[in-house]
Structures are given as structure tokens and as C-alpha cells.
Amino acid sequence: MLLIAAAFAAPALLQPLGGVRWWHLLVAAAAAPFAALANTRAAGATDISAAPAFFAAALVAFAAWGGAGGGVGVGLVAAGLLLGVAQSAAEMGFSFAAGYTTLASPTAVFVAHVVGCVAGALFAPFAYALLSPALPPSPLAAPARAVAALFAQGGARALPAYAGWMGLAALVVGLVLASVRQVISSRARVMVPMPVVMGVIFLAGANVAVGVAFGAALRIAWRWRHPRSADAYAALVGGALIAGDGVWGVGRALLASFGVAAPICMSFAPAPSAVP
Template identity: 30%
Template sequence: MDERTYQLIGPDYPGNRAEDVKNPGLIWMMGFIFVVSFLGLFSLVPLRKVMVMDYKLTYPSGTATAMLINSFHTKTGAELAGNQVRQLGKYLSISFCWSCFKWFFSGLGDSCGFDNFPSFGLTLFKNSFYFDFSPTYVGCGLICPHIVNCSVLLGAIISWGFLWPFVSKHAGDWYPADLGSNDFKGLYGYKVFISISLILGDGIYNLIKIIMITVREMCRTTSNQTSLPVVTEILADESSQLQLEQKKRDEIFLKDRIPFWFAASGYVGLAAISITTIPIIFPPLKWYLVLCSYILAPALAFCNSYGTGLTDWSLASTYGKIGLFVMASVVGPKGGVIAGIASCAVMMSIVATAADLMQDFKTGYLTLSSAKSMFVSQLVGTAMGCIIAPLTFWLFWTAFDIGSPDGPYKAPYAVIYREMAILGIEGFSELPKHCLAMCCVFFVAALVINLLRDMTPKRISQYIPIPMAMAVPFYIGAYFAVDMFVGTVILFVWERLNRKDAEDYAGAVASGLICGDGIWTIPSAILSILRINPPICMYFGPSVSS
């Protein structure tokens, strides 16, 4: 929404008005971040047991963090624990070294290195079917259940194997053929809105399911029940070590309950402050529009947290695009760009922080930590971020030419999001042909698949794919699905060869792969700040016959 982005798009660009400009300022940015960043933390607190214990969502990054923390504090079960720590350290080192090795060949831009290795040939590579040698997502495949990984791969095959090539064949008929890769009027519009339809269909179904179960149980009993009976609880007479450990985790996780009234009052109170403050910062975004956003936000936060728990992908930017598109359409030509971009930031903040908190609750659950401590830590960390993030941005904004196409920090998404807001002003009528019809079909399909999963016997339902997991590659790409499927194949073979070893060490191996790759981002960021670029660009192209 700044002046530079306005000039980059061009004053003559239809809908790009000079009035729809707001340049960064340290004070208003810090105030805006403070009033929107805490709402997500309160939005899903009452559902923490449902997400972590009842649905048993994996949250791979949270699980990997817990494994790493536990490895530093294990004093019992000496032999097994020691072996797990050694496996974690071994694969953490391998993952870190591999990520370092990959960096040398990654060159400048996004088209170099092992991240763009055409494993299955150049034709499939163009449709994003390739293995990018990512330790993180191979590790996620090791942690996530087989049905999740297979659902992700099925979604990739449906979207990138059939649907997007089919839609692309109608370029020039269904949408203009000369559009950019991030233009809502083209193929990108299908990708974003169809994936959103699948996600919302699955998320809304599960949210309604939880509400119905809660109401039914409240009507059935007047006892002081502290949990939602979505799955069967562990029986008191179960005596195996694993069951006893899980029972202990359950007790500690539920002991420090965060009261519903506290979460609800916190959300309402912060929303009231935001509803008053945001229209002052962004006048086109009226108070009643902010109120509508906060009414819908918890449902979207649930969908995002549920999806993150399944696949480790937070699609906060996708939900932000919903807010951007809808608000720009509602406000219209006069102020719609500013209102849309601001609403996008509000929605992204809520759904992202909610998913992060649930990820931390998973870590706390596995490390026997107090839920209240995890919540307070998130509050403190968020408060620190509200100060540090604007200061860091301001340092870069004043020291470098941010957004310049010829500079080191091009900020390409600034142009993309402003153009999205300009398109949103025209409403859904500007979407490509048949896009809304396809969205409705996939939304209904998500509901039907969930009904089948709940109504069919266990022996059948365990093979029915999960729509939320299927939706992720629709938007992200098929390479992510290939990575996770490699992980699930490794685990499957491992289980066939030695099930006990797989059960004992798969989590440690996966955590090592995820943590090693994650730790490498620190030296990688330092090298980037120091403007030290990778020395080699490894690129693959078709051979040229002489």
C-alpha cells in the first residue's frame, strides 16, 4: 500500500488510485501489530484438547521440537532414550550438513539447486512433480500418518496431474492467455479459490461436528466434564508403559486448564480495542467490517490450525487472501485497496498465531509442560515480536531501497497483493470462467468425503482420504507431496522390516531431519544479510541437439 508499490504498478493501471496509498510509519505499524497480534492466541484456546488429544493431530514441527527438548532432559529409560538421542543427533547433523551442501548450488533466484531437481523428467517438473531433497518434509512424512501423506499425494495427482493441465488447455477461452503466474484472473485464481473451498469444506464440517458433540454431551449429563469425548479416553486399568506415559501427559495437559471465560473475554476485549483502533489507522476499513472479520476469524483459525496439524503447512496467506478479496469487493473503488490489504493483514495475523499456539500446545503436551506456561510464553513472545518486528522492518526500510526491482530486496509480493486488491474491487465476477462452479463442487466434495469417513466402518474409513490434506498441494505444488510420500514409504518399509525399531526411532529420526534443516536457516539468513551469495547455480534444461 506504499508509494513505491503504487509507482511500480503504474498510475495508469486501471483501479490503481493515488489516494489508496499509506506509507510505512513506525508508530502506526507498531500500534497496528499490537492490536491484531494477540487475538489469534485467544481464539482457539478452548479447543486445545480437541486438537491435540482428541483428534491427535501430529503438528510435525511441534513434535520435532518436543523430541529435541526431551533429548536434553531424559534421565529414565536409559538405553532406549540414549539410542533415541543418538539417532536424533545423527540425523540432525546429516540434515544440517545436507542443507549446507545444497546452499552452495542454489545460486541466485528460485530456479537453481537441488530444490529444482527434475527427478521425474522435465515434463513432470513443469507440473511441479519432482523431489526437492527437503529433509524437513521427508521428516514430516515420517511423523505424519500414512493416510495424511497419501491424501496429500492424491491431491497433488488430482490437481497438478489432471485439473491444472486441463484448465491450462482452455487458456484464451476461460481466461486471458497472457496473464502472470500470480494473477487472480488466470490459473492462479483457480488454484487459490479451489484449494480454499476444499479447506473450508473440511474445516467447517469438523467445526460443526465438534459443536454438535459438545451440545449433545452437555444435554446428556450435568456432571462437570472437562473434555470433549471425540475419541475414547485411555482406561484407568491399562498398564503398558506407553499407555501410562500417555495417561500422564493427558493429566498434566488438562490439569492447568485455561478457563473458557478467560479466553472468550480476552478475545472480545481485544476485538473491541481493535474495532476502535483499526478504522483510525485505516479509515476505509470501517468498524463494522472489522467486527465481521473477528466474528468469522475463529472458524478460519480452526481450519488453518487443523490443516497445520495434519501437514505442517500453515496456509495463513491463503486465508489472508480471502479477507483481502472480500473486503476489497465490499468497500469498492473508493478505499477498497487499502481496506483489502489491511483486512488481509488482520486475518493472516489471527490464523497464523492460532496455528502457532496450537503447535506449541503440542510441544507442551509431549514435554509434560504446563499449558498455562505455554500460553503465557506465547503472549510474551508475541509482545516482543510486536516491538522487534516493526523496528527490524524500519531498519531495512530506511537503510535499503525496499521494493526496487533492481535492488537486493525486491519485495515482489507487495505488487502482487496490491494487484489482488485492485482485482478484488471488481468482485467475484472478475474470476475466470467456471471458477466459482468448481469451487462449489470441491466444497461439497469435502463435505461428502467427511461424511463417508464418519459413516463407514473403520476398516473402510481408514482408507478414505482427508480433504484438508488433499487441498494443500492444490495451492503449494506437487513437490511437497512427493517429499512427504518419500517419508511415508521409508516408514512403511521400516515397519515391515522391523516394526519395533520403527516405533522407537522414527520420531527421533524425523525430528533430527526437521530440526537440522531448520537450524541451517540461521546461518543461511546471516549469509544473506552479509550479501554472501551461493557460488554455483545448478540448473537443469533440455539437451540441445547440434
């Protein structure tokens, strides 16, 4: 709530953007608890925060609402508000999970987050106003502003072809799956996918989706054959595989530096440099 209240100072801090009105922030503040709840649920089920997705959705919606007369400022402020609230909620969930693992007091974890929110709400606007003239622009600022300008000018027409219908279909599928999981038995529930996990995997990218699916299949097979060892060591093996995937980055860089051609549908080439 303190983060939401502090966001109402944004019009004064972001006067060059213009167009931000109190009702824009009121609607964004009303949507923020729902974004926080949904993101906490997603982060709890997958350990991946979907806050950037709420940022993108709010950026598009509020920029189109603000229109050509100030949609850029409206979209950036509202999207930043939802991003901060959703990410803070997910971080609190991560902290509670870590506290549970380390036997820390839940009250102490909650108090620490409250203190952090108070400090951030009070001092972050002043720190921004003081330091922003001396700091380089964020690498995400220009793309976000460009997207906001695009939708402020074109509204919903700026969406790619069939994007709206695909989003609506995903919403309907998610609601149906969530409703089905609530009414069936716990034994049958394992056969129905969780819509929140499906959504986060779509955000994470195809490489993560393939890895998660392959790992889940291996764990199911392992638990079917050796349930005791699977329950005891599955998390350890998963962590080791994640670490190994990070180490593979070194091998990938070496193969790319020596010009080794990939034998199958992968690439060892370095990432393309950013266009100035």
C-alpha cells in the first residue's frame, strides 16, 4: 500500500512526460492488488516472477487509454506501478519460502519487508530526483517508451494480427482449467495442467519450456521406479543440472570462439550486438 501511495507523487516527478491524471493512477492502484496476488501465485508455483508480463500489459492498456495527448506518460507510470507491486509481492513470497527453509520467524520476515517498503516509498522518489540527472538512461527505458508511443498513437490497432484473439483464447483456457481443477478430485487433479504454470512457461521461452518438460518427465519416471530416492534427491539433481547449464555457457563460448559448427538445430554463434 505504501508503494501504491508513493506512486501518486509520480506526476510531479515525471512532468516532462505529461498526461498523467489522478484517475489513471487510481485505476492502476486498484489493479495492483490483483497483479500482486496473481504474480505471487505464479512465483510460488514456478519460482519465476511474471512481473514483466504485468508491466507489458499495463503499458499497452494505459498507453492506449491515455491516447496521443499523453499516453506515453500514462503507460509508463501505470506500468511501473504494477511492475513494482507485482515484483514486491513475489519477492515477499520468495522471502517467506527461504525463511521457512531456514526456520526463520515469519513475523521477522514480514516486518523486514514492511520496513523495506516504508524506506523505499519515502526515499526512492527523492533518490530518483537527485540522481537521475547524473545517471545514464536505463537500457529498458527507450524500448518501453517506444512501445508506449506506438500504442498511444494506434491504440488496439497497434497489436499484431490476431494477438487479441490469441490473448482472449488463452484467458478462456486458463479460466476453464482453473475451474476444472477446483471441482475434480485431488487424484484426477494431477492430470489437469495448472494454467499459471502454463502461462509462466510461455513467458520464459521455448528453451525453458523444453527443459522443464523433459525434467518433469524424467522425475515422473524416476519416482515411478524408485520413489524413495526420487523424493530424497530430485531437488539436488535438479539444482546440479541448473548449475551445469550455467557452466555450459563457458563451453558454448569456447566452441563459438573456435568456429565449431553445431551438429543439430542449435547455434554456438555469439549473440548479435545491440544496434545503437
